[in-house]
Amino acid sequence: MTIRFLLVAATYKREVIEVGFPPLGLAYIASSLREAFGEVFTFRVIDGNLEEQIKLFQPHIVGISSTTKNYGIAKEHARKAKEYNLPVVIGGVHISFMPQNLTEDMDVGVSFEGEITIVDLMRSFLANGRFNKAGLYNINGLIFRDNGELVITKPREFIQSLDTVSFPARDLLEVKESTSMLTSRGCPHRCAFCSTSRLWGNRIRYASAEYVAEEIELIYKKYGSKLITIYDDMFTFNSRRIKDILSEFKKKSAFGKVRFQCNIRTDVLTEEIAEIFHEMNVEAVGLGMESGSQKIIDYLKTGGITVGDNAKAIAILRKYHIIPYCSFILGSPPDDKEAIAQTLKFIKDNRINNLDFHVLTPYPGTPVWDYAKEQGLVNDNMDWSILNMQGGPTPQSIIFSGKLSREEVISAFQYMENRKEKYQRRVNMLIAFKRPRIVVDTFKTVFKEVARKLRG
Numbered sequence: 294m295t296i297r298f299l300l301v302a303a304t305y306k307r308e309v310i311e312v313g314f315p316p317l318g319l320a321y322i323a324s325s326l327r328e329a330f331g332e333v334f335t336f337r338v339i340d341g342n343l344e345e346q347i348k349l350f351q352p353h354i355v356g357i358s359s360t361t362k363n364y365g366i367a368k369e370h371a372r373k374a375k376e377y378n379l380p381v382v383i384g385g386v387h388i389s390f391m392p393q394n395l396t397e398d399m400d401v402g403v404s405f406e407g408e409i410t411i412v413d414l415m416r417s418f419l420a421n422g423r424f425n426k427a428g429l430y431n432i433n434g435l436i437f438r439d440n441g442e443l444v445i446t447k448p449r450e451f452i453q454s455l456d457t458v459s460f461p462a463r464d465l466l467e468v469k470e471s472t473s474m475l476t477s478r479g480c481p482h483r484c485a486f487c488s489t490s491r492l493w494g495n496r497i498r499y500a501s502a503e504y505v506a507e508e509i510e511l512i513y514k515k516y517g518s519k520l521i522t523i524y525d526d527m528f529t530f531n532s533r534r535i536k537d538i539l540s541e542f543k544k545k546s547a548f549g550k551v552r553f554q555c556n557i558r559t560d561v562l563t564e565e566i567a568e569i570f571h572e573m574n575v576e577a578v579g580l581g582m583e584s585g586s587q588k589i590i591d592y593l594k595t596g597g598i599t600v601g602d603n604a605k606a607i608a609i610l611r612k613y614h615i616i617p618y619c620s621f622i623l624g625s626p627p628d629d630k631e632a633i634a635q636t637l638k639f640i641k642d643n644r645i646n647n648l649d650f651h652v653l654t655p656y657p658g659t660p661v662w663d664y665a666k667e668q669g670l671v672n673d674n675m676d677w678s679i680l681n682m683q684g685g686p687t688p689q690s691i692i693f694s695g696k697l698s699r700e701e702v703i704s705a706f707q708y709m710e711n712r713k714e715k716y717q718r719r720v721n722m723l724i725a726f727k728r729p730r731i732v733v734d735t736f737k738t739v740f741k742e743v744a745r746k747l748r749g
Contacts, residue, residue, distance in 0.1 A: 299352035303359035320461030390657035402436030488658030502537035513547035559606035585639025586632035
């Protein structure tokens with residue numbers, strides 16, 4: 294018998310950032326089960342229309358992955374699946390940090406790194422034809438309820454060699470010309486707003502250069518993607534590894550035909566790394582500037598990053614014709630008018646035009662969450678949808694700053710957004726004037742995509 298496994302990404306579809314890249318986490322789960330069980334399982338990955346897909350696919354199991362802000366969507370998916378008497382597995386960052394949020398519609402939660410845990414869980418399911426409570430106690434990394442009592446089994450150890458993890462099952466995803474990949478997990482730092490070191494450990498675990506180059510080649514040859522975003526938190530922490538990746542990549546047919554984007558901490562960016570990036574065809578690098586004020590940087594980040602490090606990183610990238618894409622955070626507890634003025638000056642002095650702004654948002658698993666909970670600003674059963682960094686502050690947004698009012702934070706955010714939009718309009722006009730063919734091709738692409746969606 295073939296077990297049909299419906300994998301669901303709890304997604305807020307109005308946000309481009311959520312639907313722009315396929316859910317790699319679910320693809321890793323599917324590839325792990327394929328590796329362990331061969332053709333025993335068949336999969337479908339979706340990000341909505343659950344009831345319709347249940348009727349079409351007729352799954353035996355539903356698996357849901359969710360971030361914190363989309364956990365309300367995940368709960369609704371679980372409730373709908375239970376209407377069809379389907380066993381439900383929940384995974385993802387939220388349930389990992391908030392196991393107490395397991396609902397009565399969720400049979401089992403998989404916490405933290407799930408590739409090995411899901412194999413053990415499905416082995417138990419196949420042996421018993423269901424989720425046998427007695428057997429679940431013996432599987433590390435699970436969350437479930439037994440007679441109403443929450444049970445959290447022993448934590449699962451992290452996978453030490455990422456080369457043992459199968460490439461994500463991208464055949465289940467809608468892979469476009471622009472896609473994403475991961476080459477490492479973990480982070481040695483514990484920045485106030487980030488949960489990576491708690492989610493994946495405070496030691497960086499790397500896939501080998503050979504593994505990375507092979508995955509890039511696969512993405513290019515099998516799926517035709519020509520722009521890959523590397524989502525690692527610490528892609529360049531080890532400069533020797535970046536050299537090795539470039540060396541291995543040069544052996545592949547994709548070399549020179551694929552462009553890259555990645556993120557980097559400004560204090561580890563050197564001219565040597567920038568030169569490697571340039572040769573590798575990295576066209577843009579995300580930089581977490583956070584602020585133009587040193588006191589705000591010191592509050593938000595660990596590791597001793599300075600305003601000078603940030604400015605130097607921008608200069609280095611520009612020297613090698615790589616776009617620095619800078620992000621800033623407003624509304625941290627020590628934020629004030631002087632800090633915002635320093636940020637604006639930093640942006641102007643360094644001619645930063647590719648940038649994003651966010652309001653500091655407390656997510657479970659971060660130091661900021663712990664602070665917000667102490668202040669009574671969040672709780673374990675809140676409306677998770679208000680924890681949204683995208684789109685700017687709303688009347689419901691949590692504002693940390695004791696020196697700025699909500700109105701002042703909103704005003705500062707809007708001022709910075711207006712600056713960004715004004716610059717983008719100038720860039721678009723310049724492109725239209727110099728290269729009108731790009732505008733025409735872009736319009737055709739957008740029109741075709743809209744038409745396709747309207748056709749259903």
